[in-house]
Amino acid sequence: MSTDDDTTGRVTDETVEADELDADAKHDADRAPTPEEEAAAERGAELPPESAKAYKEAIERGADIPGEGQIDL
DSSP states (O other), rough: TTTTOOOOOOOOHHHHHHHHHHHHOOOOOOOOHHHHHHHHHHTTTTOOHHHHHHHHHHHHHHTTOSTOOOOOO
């Protein structure tokens, strides 16, 4: 880490500008899904009950962890 690195959480004006440009940029899919991809998405709509349980457990485990990935319940 150089002495020029800011460790207080501030960012440069250039970083703010780049973030704003990125936020305003067009974000679209590169192409439409193929018929095969659409069919696969429809088939995959049902999840096993274990998946919901694991997801809920993960949320509860991470709910009290502070930081960027914090989940606000």
